[in-house]
Amino acid sequence: MADTSDTRTPAQIEADIQRRRDVLAETLDEIGVRVHPKTIVGDAKAKVASNIDHTLGRAYVGVNRAVSQVKARFVDDEGAPRLERIVPVALVVVGVVGLLAVGARRRKR
Template structure:
């Protein structure tokens, strides 16, 4: 076999593996997004406020703690 053929075959194998891995990662990400969305939206697309409000409050609390903590370290 010619070296350029070997190199071409190796490149094709690597590209195939990368495409396969990227495809699996994309499918996984789509599945996670769909799972999270189903937690916060009904099947009809209506927001579930009983889940959104507590999650938002936790996020605000965490951001507040991080802000206070970073200000203490700077002072």
């Protein structure tokens, strides 16, 4: 059988009630802030911004890796250009640009 006698004084009981009211008021205030529309919108914006930052970071790393790989094909370890690879690519680019220019000139006529 549980002991139901309370040996606290009325002042102690009132102080305990006041502490519980304060804790309850703080909890209700916190809930009010959490469910406030501005808080919800702010949290959603922060989450979207975080996701965008994460995606952009991953994209940056991917692009940086691709650029490094392309650079490694056209430059040796010492930083000197690899002419045996650059010259053929340059010739192809010049040829494609020339064909595009000829095609554009024929369309204008």
